[in-house]
Amino acid sequence: MAAPGGVQGPVANPALWAEVRALLPAAEEGMTLALSGEVEDGILQLLRRARGLLYAQPCEAAALGRLGEILRDYSWERLNAGPWREISKAWRQVYTYGCLFAALAEVAAGRPLAPAVRLCDMGLLMGASVLDNVLARLVRVLQAQLPRAEPWAHGSVKKVRIASAPAPLVQPEDAVPHLRCPSLERFRENYLIPGKPVVLEGITDHWPCMKKWSVDYFCQVAGCRTVPVELGSRYTDEEWSQKLMTVGDFISEYIVNENSIGYLAQHQLFDQIPELKEDIRIPDYCCLGEGEDDDITINAWFGPAGTVSPLHQDPQQNFLAQVFGRKYICLCPPQESENLYPHESQILHNTSQVDVEDPDLVKFPNFRKAALQSCVLMPGQVLFIPVQYWHYVRSLDISFSVSFWWS
Template sequence: MSLNLKDIPRLKSITKEDFIKNFFRPQKPVVVEQFIEDWPAYTKWNLDYIKRIAGDKIVPLYDDRPVDYKDGFNEAHATMKMSEYIDLLQSEPTKYRIFLWNILKEVPELQNDFSFPDIGLKLMKKLPMLFFGGTDSHTFMHYDIDLANIFHFHFQGEKEIILFDQKQNDYLYKIPHSLITREDIDFSNPDFEKWPALKNVVGYKTTLTHGEMLYMPEGYWHYMKYETPGFSMSLRAIARHPKNLGKAIYNVFIMRNFDNLMRRLNGQKWIDWKNNQAILRTQAHIKNL
């Protein structure tokens, strides 16, 4: 048995009008296969190029260890020179990933290799972020704190992606006061005996290759697994739907601060309580079906 996942629609190209009508307004994901072929990045960007242009930069690294109460919000698990990290990616499988690496801040000249597309949404031009990973490294299933519209461009290799919309929350073993599901769920190969509610979810899947762009609508859950070493860049536009914009404001100014306070007051007990609540609340929803 496997998750109930539909293939994300794929298009060779797309106009601004078609994107707004068929994907942004109904909040549906899409992969556009030939969207950035006029960017210098399309031919230039690979791991060797990043190593050459940013090799001396010290980069934050993250692995798949469970959340610990002592960890700060998005606190790195290790650091390394970019050149050393890329050597590691290319030599052996590693759990270490880079995420939310602001290229405008770290390597401004990379801005010359891409442009902000006219896709019908106002993109946040100060927040182009890079994400790197090695073979079999993966993110936890999560959604972004600001529930932004995300345009995700992949470079080099292949990357498996699974998406769910917010309507699936009751079946995903969502951690309360957080943006993630239970971290011990393997969404590539889930154990349905241990996590029976996952039988009820309906989602999307795709595998991105070099130069392809994925649109992820506001608040979509996403799980990403690198089939081979590679990296991606995300551009984002603020949530436009009032309900999602309200959730984003709550997450940034209330939920995050409340969670950090409870970690300081209760330590690991708070993390353990949340993990247990994810199971109890999901089981309660299943009983009500």
């Protein structure tokens, strides 16, 4: 006789398996395995076989896990076969299905849930949505079953220095102007249309994150979640690299112990962890753009003091909201580009060769002509960075910022 939910043998957590199965179509034929492009017939056969194992009575967890691994390994090779923009969405969907089947096999077998959560995160990071974004719904169910981490298990976060660098002096004539809750019309006429930066105050006062978020909070809410981390003080350094790790390990290695510089810079974090997205709001001023809310890219920036974004440009308007910690930011209008010595390579053409805080004026003499503005962005403040406006950013403290890119 099959165990509850169709799992072979006794189920360690029948209630969890029932909740997980409720996320999927009730019958095998309802899982269409639709892909957004062509893949090899052999892959389609593996997908159908895995689906059959999932819906079998009883579910064959071991075989399902093996097929999930095969699908992940094969599609992973395809995902790394060329530039990301040229990768077929169909292969990303195959990778997602591989992660889904493998994660479900872990649950069906009654094994610890942390590996299943990692599988979901890998699919969310590298795959493409299937079955109404089932991985996002599945990981939320699984994460709720994991014990929330105690305030930092590897050492009290209270020992972490809150302010670890003095703020550079900003001369009044060079300071970015501040404005409190301007009307949409005033912001549009005075800053958006002429393309001028401004620090907005008071517009995040109602955001839940302003009272809730801290290093401890991220450890508790997202400690088990796998995210990409940038290693190195700035992306132009030769030793700069990226690594996948859990938020908990990132906090332990780069926030609490300060072994070296690492930075969590991620545009998928809020899709991965909707609990965090519920704590922020899209600024009302974004309605002045041409797109819808779904066209706005929301980025997370979390790291220790000393992380630097070199002087660079972005192709969209940007609201940079500071949640905790401080950032020193230097800005320069796009018409000053010739004085900023952009890199000649195509990859870094939007990045200046000049170190803003320690410029080599022998090598880059025209930099002294550049019309720079600066500010120290404090918690609760939002900096408007116009499209193509050059900006340099250095974290003065342990810092979390949220940026909204819009057109």
